[in-house]
Amino acid sequence: MKKIVALVLALTLCMALAVTACADASVYYLNFKPEQDTQWQELAKVYTEQTGVPVTVVTAASGEYETTLMSEIEKSDAPTLFQVNGPVGLANWTDYCYDLSGTALMEHLTNESFALKEGDVVKGIAYVVETYGIIANTKLLEKAGYTAADITNFESLKKVAEDIQARKDELGIDGAFTSAGMDGSSDWRFKTHLANMPIYYEYKADGITSTGAIKGTYLDNYKAIWDLYINNATCEPALLASKTGNDAVAEFVGEKAVFYQNGTWAWNDISALGAENLTMIPIYIGVEGEENQGLCTGTENYWCVNAEADQEDIDATLAFLEWVITSDEGRKSMSQDMGFVVPFDTFTGEYASTNPLVAVDTEMTAAGKTPISWNFTTMPSEEWKNGVGSALTAYAAGTGDWDGVVTAFVDGWKTEYDLTH
Amino acid sequence: MEKAIRKYWPAFLLPTLAAFIIGFIWPFVWGLYLSFHKFTTVSKTTFVGLSNYVKVFEDPTFVSAFWFTAKFTVVSTILINIIAFLLALALTRGLRGTNVYRTVFFLPNLIGGIVLGYIWQILLNGILTNLGLPLLALDARYGFWGLIILMCWQQIGYMMIIYIAGLQNVPGDLLEAASIDGATSLQTLIKVKLPMVMPSITICTFLTLTNSFKLFDQNLALTGGEPAKASQMLALNIYDTFYARSGPQWKGIGQAKSVVFCLLVIVIALVQLHFTRRKEVQQ
């Protein structure tokens, strides 16, 4: 009898182990963008109410998407829907990507170039197109006696910026450009987005779309624009390293700076200034013929469906995605609540984006400017970006010279490329 | 008696043993096994012999993380123990308000590493910005000292409590004898108190050594290893290898790193055990 009592104790423990989840079709989306977490959660709830299919949305903490995906994908209840940032990201996850060709997503996609392909296999499909450039406060520009139309190339950008910087006290501002924010909070604006410019022009000149060894043909132009940014900012170049991304936003919203390099996603942060006072100008770096250059438009957000998931979960995920891009609720949420420009043909009329910064891009493209593509998705690794970022910071602070940036850019590219290939 | 108890092993031993196997023994053995393999998912592993271990030492981030950790461990161990001991001395003099001081100094110890990390990130970045210096995440030197300050703030109170207990165990008549013999307070400290609290010193040294060496949460929250992994410690480096680097080779290397890390900690523990044993013989 006593033995039984003893065994019961041990058994209780084993009981706890034996609980297993039942396996109905469900969707598990590991979302990349924390800003849109709430909207996805709501959308998931609506879908579950309508169809009874459970949809779970988990958003990874900033900078931890890869780590979260890596630990989650190994679990028995792995994400059925995740995302990669482009060809480089895809290389690591390609085994997990379900072929999306022939799905509703593919049918509605407006442009084939928004699909991430390996041969004929569609591995990922972009769901948001974004644009970045130099966001300018037109009210302050006018106060200084300029309009956005005066800036048509690097030379005129430099002239305007330096003139504004020289008269900053008179204009009641702290500088032409916001501070850089070289910590993890916003260093991607320079080590990734700004670095896209020399890469774009090099690829264009060489007629390639990716490379294992970058030559750095346009690094002098990269230096020119970086010098312009740091020498005409709200603080001394050496002090840039003590600023964060939050500081840059605060300076721009507080009308202490005229120019702020960022993209359409930043709209919510700066909308307080009013759409009529804001515009976006292309990032000119002094390349021949750049007068015709537009804004940088592209995507680094591709949906991928987990090929290792159960077929019924895959089907449920595809059905959910179709609903998101075709139903009224889904379209409204993505275009208006999340503020995305969505590359599917179902997003027309009232479902076109209302983001004023997006409108600037549409106008420019209509006026015949050539958009700059996002080539930073071909950067060899995060390590490379960090190397360039550190070198840029050191250069600004005066603790390193420009050669350091060149080394990180050119040699670092080769090292990191060889490591992953 | 012993026989009677032995019959009841399913009740007394089994629950802990079962959980121990699940939570420790099996993962440990499995981890050891995986460190000799290349794998992305655990169902598909290829035996690669010692090549993971070779790669561990070829990985510059691991080597630099090791030196960063070693430097951090030495500096923090020395600082924490000296300050904690001095505080303990001050708090055993029977000053008014001793209890209040003790309460305050011990408090940070109860706050978790992640929370502590963010508190100090906000504070230290504020100070650095106002001085016009680079942020914690941009200069590894500030990252290093930031971690030291944070670690001191958290650990000094804990060690102080142990030293106070040690000092209170110094017999009063010994001190009296010393004072009758005309010893100055400094002599009393070195000749009488220090030898008597030697066990506390060994324990505190060991605790700070292992705590510093195994530090993870604070490192993650305060600097995240920035800039470019220059302030990354071993535990974070291992985590990074497992979960932030994608590619089939990294998991095996990560597991090999953990084994190396584990061996390092065991060596520290054995050295510590050796010293404690020697002390016990002497007394």
Next chain:
Amino acid sequence: MTKAKVYHDGAVSGARRAVDAFLSILLTALSLIWIYPVVLILLNSLKAETAISTTSVFELPTSETFVGLDNYIHGVTQMNFLSSFGYSVVITVTSVLLIILCCSMCAWYITRVNTLPSRLMYLLCAFSMVVPFQMVMFTLSKTADSLSLNTPFNICIIYLGFGAGLAVFMFTGFMKSVPLAIEEAAMIDGCNPLQIFFRVVFPILKPTAISTAILETMWVWNDYLLPTLVLDIKKYRTIPMAIQYFRGSYGRVEMGPMMACIMITVIPIIIMYLACQKYIIEGVVAGAVKG
């Protein structure tokens, strides 16, 4: 303490009084520095989002920037912080109770039964205290996942397994000094080992149990990596995990609500600490002596 004090009081002199005065000032200053970080967070948690930047973090809230409890409300409602709080409580309470119960029983068995398995168990427990979590991190999360130990209730089994080392070690350290006589007397009275343990042994163990419980609570409550890797993050987040999630993408950190949540985390700890300070400090000392 008392003996040392008598000695000190007897030797009070002018010089000593001066030193004491100096020390008092020094210690007071140091105490203020010690609590300043927490005060700083408290002050900033009451400020508007726009008034918190690295440059303005030291400014006191003014009538313009003071927002009262807005950040707290925002943090609690939007981040679902209360549920994190609840999960943390559930995990900590179940884990610590389980550890105390199972490990004290296990420790008694180990000290009273001198067989190879029990000696082996003791050695393994001591060994497990040394092994860093990173060693088993990956395989443990796989194991936990395949055994469905990824809920706030089941995770206590992992904590029991991983926390057993310290607890068994502390209990055996104390048990060795408990005389066998009482237990043998109970045996003769016809008690079986379970009755002996719960009626006789466990009450004696109570001080050690409290110390162990405190050390384990401090560990489980603040643990970040284990729950992050083991828990089903689709449904459950503990407090440290929630704090970590506060960092928005593209570097926008919602500083106000984050500081509010830090305060919500810290305040109960301070209250609990002030209430059971005596036990906590005894626990620390006991842990140091045994460990």
